[in-house]
Amino acid sequence: MTPLLEVHVDGKGSSFRTAERGYLRLNISAAGTDQAKASSEVQNAVAKITAVFRALALKTAAGLPHPDAAVTAFTVTPLSTVSQYQRDDKYRFLTNLPKEHTVSASAEIIFRDMAKLAEISADLALAPHVSMSETEWRLTEATRAELEREARRKAIANAVEKAQDYAAVVGREIVAVEIKDLPQARGWYGSSQPQAMMQQQFQQQQQYLVHQQAIAQAAAAAGKKATGEPEGLTLEPKTIMVSASVNVKFVSVDVGVGQLRVVALALPYVSG
Known part of the structure; x- marks a missing residue:
């Protein structure tokens, strides 16, 4: 047998x-010994961000993302405050000084329109009190x-x-x-993880934009005209x-x- x-x-x-969505997480924060001022700065920044993304996150009558909406989802967390004593160079608390207050909030956005993601990110890279803390390329559930x-x-x-x-x-x-x-x-596919690659693209472009802004400000201070407008972000979906x-x-x-x-x-x- x-x-x-x-x-x-x-x-x-x-x-x-190829990635169909771009996920972006923003951190909005301000710190100082004047809690009311820090809170006001964060509230104003959040209000501006909310106005921008609400206009991009169009909805249908049923409350679903509109087929033409640049943003398919947008959420903002409530403000939170952390208060603690300042520290010296040896990290010891300075109890004789006023406490420092850090006020923060976060926002999560999912983009369908990659060109709009690049455009908005270029503005956010230079916005006060705003930082891009997390980015990722994604697919739709389907x-x-x-x-x-x-x-x-x-x-x-x-x-x-x-x-x-x-x-x-x-x-x-x-x-x-x-x-x-x-x-x-x-x-992942390619030389780097999609999230890391997207974050790297943002960081490189942010550095470039800040550099270009510094050149323009220096030229303005010297009474000269800048040689050209800074180029916007160029993001390539992975x-x-x-x-x-x-x-x-x-x-x-x-x-x-x-x-x-x-x-x-x-x-x-x-x-x-």
């Missing part, structure tokens, strides 16, 4: 898509789900192809009897990768097998 042949192989699959299915199918197909190659060499017929998902290492990995057990069919038993579906990993 021909002995049972078992083949265990790993299968991998990936799908790719696209994410589509790529997850593609990645799962590719992972299974890859495992089947590899197993059939092995079985063909030894002249056996095989079928899959067990499928297990494998832990997916965190990864390619996001969705991956799945599985381990599949195959056995030869000439000794009989039961029904296919699926232990777990391949669970995909999304980098963005």
Whole structure:
């Protein structure tokens, strides 16, 4: 009797898509010994930001993002205040001095329009009391789900192809009897993680804009005309990768097998 042949192989699959959304998190803060002043500065900054993004986050009558809206989601947190004594150069509290108050709030925005994201970010890079604390390229939920299915199918197909190659060499017929998902290492497409790449683009452009602004201010102080207008941000949406990995057990069919038993579906990993 021909002995049972078992083949265990790993299968991998990936799908790719250019980012469809740009996520931006802003931190708005001011600090000083005058709590009322710091609070007023943050409130004014938040009011300006809110006015800008509300105009971009158009809604339909049903309250859903409008198809032409540049911003699909926008939220702002309430103001918070942290008060503490000032410190000396050895980080000891100076209890004889007034406390320093830090007032802050944050805003989260999801952009559909990448050109508008670049334009707004150029303005925010120079805005007082505002910093971009987090950025990330993203996919829509529908696209994410589509790529997850593609990645799962590719992972299974890859495992089947590899197993059939092995079985063909030894002249056996095989079928899959067990499928297990494998832990997916965190990864991304390209030289850097999408979030890090986007943050790097912002930082480089912010430095450039600040430099250009300094040149313009110096020229104005000297009574000269600046040689040109600063260029705006140029952001390139990155390619996001969705991956799945599985381990599949195959056995030869000439000794009989039961029904296919699926232990777990391949669970995909999304980098963005």
